Amino acid sequence: MERQPPPTSPLPRLLGGSGLAVLGLAGDLAAGYLLFVGQLLGSLALHVVAVGVWALGIHLLSHRPAEATPTDARGGISAKTLSGWTISAGILGMFLFPGMGTLGISFAYLSSYLLRRRRIPHMTLGEELESMYMPALSLRAGALNEGSEVIPLVDVLREQGTEMRRAVVRTLGDQGDQGSVRILRRLLTDVSPDVRGDAAVVLTRLENDSSQDIVRALARAERDPQDALYRQELADRYAKFAESELLDQVSSQYYMNKACELYEEATQLHPRNMDLLVALARVYARLGRPREAMNALRFVLTQQPTHSAATVLLLETAFAEQEWSVLLAVAKDGRALNPDQTELLHWWAQIIPPDWKGAIYG
Structure with a gap:
C-alpha cells in the first residue's frame, strides 16, 4: 500500500x-x-x-x-x-x-x-475537475502553444492522498453525470488498488442502475403500448444510457439507434411536439446524421423561434459541420439566446474562417 x-x-x-x-x-x-x-x-x-x-x-x-507540489506544500x-x-x-x-x-x-x-x-x-464535481485540470476547450485553434504543459487530471488527484481520492470517487458516483464517469474511468488506472477498486465498483453500479431504469421503462411501455409518454420515457432512457460514457462504442450506438426509432415513432404521433423533435435531432446528430438533425431543428424554429434548446443545438451542429451560413443565419437572429449563450459566438468566431468572422458581429 x-x-x-x-x-x-x-x-x-x-x-x-x-x-x-x-x-x-x-x-x-x-x-x-x-x-x-x-x-x-x-x-x-x-x-x-x-x-x-x-x-x-x-x-x-x-x-x-x-x-x-508536495515539496511546495511542506516548504x-x-x-x-x-x-x-x-x-x-x-x-x-x-x-x-x-x-x-x-x-x-x-x-x-x-x-x-x-x-x-x-x-x-x-457545475458538478466531475465537470469542475475537468474544467480545472484538462486543457479546457483545447479545440480553440492556437489557444495552446505547442510547448504548453498540460497536467494530467489523474496526476493532480494522486497528490491528494488515497483517502481523498476515494472520497472523490464516492462523490462522483453519487452524481453519475458524464463528466463524473469520465473521471472515474481515468481513476481505473490509479496507482492505488483501493482507488481502482472503488472506481470499478462505482462504474458497475452506475451501469446496473441505468440498465434497471431501462427495464422498468420497457415494462411500462409494453404494458400500455399506446401510451406515447411511456414510449418517450423509454426513448429518453435509451438516449441517456447511450450518452452516459458507461458503454463501449458498439453498445452506445445500439442504444442510440433504439432511441432514434422510438423518437421517430413518437414524432409521427405528435408532430407538433417541438421538444420531441429537438430530442430526435439530438439523436440524429449523435448518430452522424447532421442534415436530418438540422432540418428538424429548422422546422422547430419556424414554429417556435424562441426555442432555446433548438437554437443552441442547431448552432452546435452547424459549427461541427462547418456550415457557416447556417451558423451565421441563426446567430444573426439570436432571439432564443440568453447572454451566457451568446458568449458561444465569440468562442466560435476565433476559429471560423477569417472571411466569415466579421459577419458574425455584423
Whole structure:
C-alpha cells in the first residue's frame, strides 16, 4: 500500500488567513490616520508591518495546496505557491496610501470570491475537475502553444492522498453525470488498488442502475403500448444510457439507434411536439446524421423561434459541420439566446474562417 499524507482541513488556513487579513487591514487604516494627523514615522512603521500581516492573510486565503507540489506544500511560501493575489496585495498595499490599497484589494478579493461561489453550484464535481485540470476547450485553434504543459487530471488527484481520492470517487458516483464517469474511468488506472477498486465498483453500479431504469421503462411501455409518454420515457432512457460514457462504442450506438426509432415513432404521433423533435435531432446528430438533425431543428424554429434548446443545438451542429451560413443565419437572429449563450459566438468566431468572422458581429 502506498503511504500518503492524510488530507488536511482547509478551515484552519481560512480562519487564520481571515484573521490576519482583518488585523492587517485595521492596522493599515490606523497607519493612514496617523499619517493624516502628521505622525509620519509612526505611520510608515505601522504601515509596513500591517501590510505584511495583511498580505500574509491574503496569501493564506488565496493559496490552494492542491495546486502546489508536495515539496511546495511542506516548504510554505515559495515562488511556486505565491498567487497573483498575494503579489498584487504586497505591491499595491505597500506603495499606495496607507489603508487605501489594502481596503481596495480586500473589496476586490471579496467580490471575486463571491462571484466564484455563485458559479460553482452550476457545475458538478466531475465537470469542475475537468474544467480545472484538462486543457479546457483545447479545440480553440492556437489557444495552446505547442510547448504548453498540460497536467494530467489523474496526476493532480494522486497528490491528494488515497483517502481523498476515494472520497472523490464516492462523490462522483453519487452524481453519475458524464463528466463524473469520465473521471472515474481515468481513476481505473490509479496507482492505488483501493482507488481502482472503488472506481470499478462505482462504474458497475452506475451501469446496473441505468440498465434497471431501462427495464422498468420497457415494462411500462409494453404494458400500455399506446401510451406515447411511456414510449418517450423509454426513448429518453435509451438516449441517456447511450450518452452516459458507461458503454463501449458498439453498445452506445445500439442504444442510440433504439432511441432514434422510438423518437421517430413518437414524432409521427405528435408532430407538433417541438421538444420531441429537438430530442430526435439530438439523436440524429449523435448518430452522424447532421442534415436530418438540422432540418428538424429548422422546422422547430419556424414554429417556435424562441426555442432555446433548438437554437443552441442547431448552432452546435452547424459549427461541427462547418456550415457557416447556417451558423451565421441563426446567430444573426439570436432571439432564443440568453447572454451566457451568446458568449458561444465569440468562442466560435476565433476559429471560423477569417472571411466569415466579421459577419458574425455584423
